[in-house]
Amino acid sequence: MPATTPDVxxxxxxxxxxxxxxxxxxxxxxxxxxxxxxxxxxxxLYWWDGEVQDSAEWRVDLKTRTDLADRLTAFIGAQHDYETPEVVVVPVTAGNPAYLEWVAAETTAH
Structure with a gap:
């Protein structure tokens, strides 16, 4: 991956x-x-309140710049009604350079 590829x-x-x-x-x-x-x-399926829970849920995968991950994590926490919402940040180690550049451009103030 070229050094100029944005961190996503x-x-x-x-x-x-x-x-x-x-x-x-x-x-x-x-x-x-x-x-x-x-x-x-x-x-x-997960442990909660001392027992296994089985729930239908909706997963949201958000693409962003690495330097926005903490702000996005805080935003999710403020918007969420779960007591302990899942927020997992996974680095993108490679990908289509044009797509990664698009992610960087669209997460920059316009």
Whole structure:
């Protein structure tokens, strides 16, 4: 990957409804904290309150610059109604340079 390729990450969170996932994704894109987001229906199994939970959820994958990851994480926390929302930041180690440049451009104030 060329040194000039922007540093990009994927920030993932979940919501219990599609409407809430869409609202969060739209707000993050509108605020230029993410260039784009994909929303996927998923099934989550996890420990909570001392037992295994089995829930339908909606996963939101937001593409952004590495230097915006902390701001986006805080934004998600402020918007979220889960007590402990999932927020995972995964580095993009390679990709289409034109796409990565687009992510960087769309997350820069215009």
């Amino acid at each position: 990450v994927v920030v993932t969170t979940t919501h219990e409804t599609e409407d809430k996932a869409r609202a969060l994704a739209a707000a993050a894109v509108r605020e230029r904290l993410a260039a784009c987001a994909q929303i996927h229906p998923i099934r989550s």
